[in-house]
Amino acid sequence: MSDGRADPQDGQMDAAPAASAEWPDQLFALLKSHDIRQVALVPDAGHSRLIRRCEADQAMRVISLTTEEEGIALLTGAWMGGQKGVLLMQSSGVGNCINMLSLAIIHRTPMPMLVTMRGDFGEFNPAQVPMGNATQTVLEAMGTLVKRADRPEDVVPTADATIRLAFNTFRPTATLIGQRVLGAKTFGK
Amino acid sequence: MTGSTEIEFAASGRARRRSVVNALLADRGAMLVVAGLGAPSWDITAAGDCATNLPLWGGMGSAAMIGLGLAIAQPERRVLVITGDGEMLMALGALATIAVQRPANLAIVVLDNEHYGETGMQPTHTGHGVDLAGMAAAAGFARALKPATAAEIKALRQEIHTGAGPVFAVIKIDAETLPLVLPPREGAYLQARLREAVLGPAAHLA
Numbered sequence: 261m262s263d264g265r266a267d268p269q270d271g272q273m274d275a276a277p278a279a280s281a282e283w284p285d286q287l288f289a290l291l292k293s294h295d296i297r298q299v300a301l302v303p304d305a306g307h308s309r310l311i312r313r314c315e316a317d318q319a320m321r322v323i324s325l326t327t328e329e330e331g332i333a334l335l336t337g338a339w340m341g342g343q344k345g346v347l348l349m350q351s352s353g354v355g356n357c358i359n360m361l362s363l364a365i366i367h368r369t370p371m372p373m374l375v376t377m378r379g380d381f382g383e384f385n386p387a388q389v390p391m392g393n394a395t396q397t398v399l400e401a402m403g404t405l406v407k408r409a410d411r412p413e414d415v416v417p418t419a420d421a422t423i424r425l426a427f428n429t430f431r432p433t434a435t436l437i438g439q440r441v442l443g444a445k446t447f448g449k
Numbered sequence: 450m451t452g453s454t455e456i457e458f459a460a461s462g463r464a465r466r467r468s469v470v471n472a473l474l475a476d477r478g479a480m481l482v483v484a485g486l487g488a489p490s491w492d493i494t495a496a497g498d499c500a501t502n503l504p505l506w507g508g509m510g511s512a513a514m515i516g517l518g519l520a521i522a523q524p525e526r527r528v529l530v531i532t533g534d535g536e537m538l539m540a541l542g543a544l545a546t547i548a549v550q551r552p553a554n555l556a557i558v559v560l561d562n563e564h565y566g567e568t569g570m571q572p573t574h575t576g577h578g579v580d581l582a583g584m585a586a587a588a589g590f591a592r593a594l595k596p597a598t599a600a601e602i603k604a605l606r607q608e609i610h611t612g613a614g615p616v617f618a619v620i621k622i623d624a625e626t627l628p629l630v631l632p633p634r635e636g637a638y639l640q641a642r643l644r645e646a647v648l649g650p651a652a653h654l655a
Contacts, residue, residue, distance in 0.1 A: 323517070330542065337483070341523040359507075359509070362507045
C-alpha cells in the first residue's frame with residue numbers, strides 16, 4: 261500500500277498516514293471522549309498527527325519519554341492519582357516494556373497502548389522485522405489483551421475497545437495498528 | 450510514624466538509612482510516598498505503613514516515573530519518591546523526562562549505599578564515582594542536592610514538604626543490612642488503598 265508515502269516530511273524513515281486519512285483525528289476525538297489526560301509517548305510517524313493534536317490540547321499532558329518503559333510506570337502513577345492515560349509507541353518500543361508490564365499486572369492498573377506496527381506488512385528495513393514479528397506474542401506473554409486493526413476503518417473502533425477493556429477490566433490492553441494501514445516506506449525501491 | 454526523627458550516623462560516618470527515612474517522613478501530612486523495590490520499601494514500612502505509601506515489589510527503574518505520573522495527576526499534593534542507587538541507575542532517562550516536565554510537587558531522594566543490597570551487596574557504579582545528583586543537574590533539575598550532615602538532611606525534609614520542585618537529592622548512607630519490615634505485597638490492594646486515600650470511595654467506581 262503506497263498511501264504512507266503521501267506524507268511530505270523528507271528524510272522520515274517511517275511511514276505516516278496520508279493527509280486524507282481521517283483516523284488520526286478520530287483517534288484524538290476518541291482519547292478526548294475517554295477523558296485521557298496523560299499521553300505518554302516515544303514518537304512514531306504513524307502517530308504524528310495524533311501527537312500534534314494532543315500537544316495542542318490544554319487538558320492533555322503530553323509526556324515525551326526516553327524509553328517506552330517509562331510510560332508504563334508513568335501511567336501506573338497517573339491511575340493511582342486519578343487520571344487516565346494512554347501510551348503511544350511503535351512496535352519496537354513494546355520490547356522495551358516487557359518487565360515493566362509487571363506493574364500493571366500486579367496492581368491491576370488500566371494500561372491502554374496504541375502501537376503502530378513496523379516489520380509487519382511490506383517492511384523495507386530488516387532491523388524492524390524481529391521485534392515487529394514478535395510484538396503481539398510478547399505483549400500476550402505479559403498478560404496484555406491484544407487486538408489488531410489492519411484497515412483504516414477498524415482503527416478507531418478497535419482503539420475504543422482497547423481503551424474500554426483497560427479501564428473497565430483493569431489490565432494492560434493494546435491495539436496494534438497494522439503497517440497495512442500506515443503504509444510501508446520503501447525509500448524509492 | 451514511629452521512632453525518633455534524629456539523623457543517626459554509623460561508624461562509617463554515613464547516615465543510617467532508616468533514621469533518614471523517619472526524618473523525611475515526619476509529619477508528612479497528605480504527602481504520597483513511592484518507594485523503589487527492596488530496602489527503600491522496607492524503610493518506608495518501618496516508618497509506618499499507611500494508605501498513602503506505595504511500596505514497590507518489582508518494576509525496577511519505575512519508582513521515579515510512577516512519582517511523575519502521580520505528581521501530574523495530583524498537583525496539589527506533595528509526592529516523594531524514595532529509592533536506591535541501583536534502582537535509580539536503571540532509570541537515568543527518567544531524570545531527563547522528569548526535568549523536562551518540571552513537576553513542582555515532586556521530590557526524588559536516592560538512598561545511596563553504593564551497593565545492590567537485595568542480591569548480595571555487589572557494588573554499583575555510584576561507588577566508582579558516578580554522580581547521580583550531577584546527572585540530575587545536567588538533565589535540568591534546578592535543585593540537585595547532596596545533603597550529608599544532619600542539618601542538611603533536615604533542610605531537605607523542609608524542602609520536600611514546602612519547596613518548589615522538582616527536587617532531586619542523593620544521600621550517601623551506610624551499607625548496613627537491617628531486619629526486613631515487609632509491607633503488604635498484594636499489588637491490587639496497594640493500588641486500591643492509595644486511590645481511595647486520594648480520591649475517596651469514588652475511586653472504586655471509576
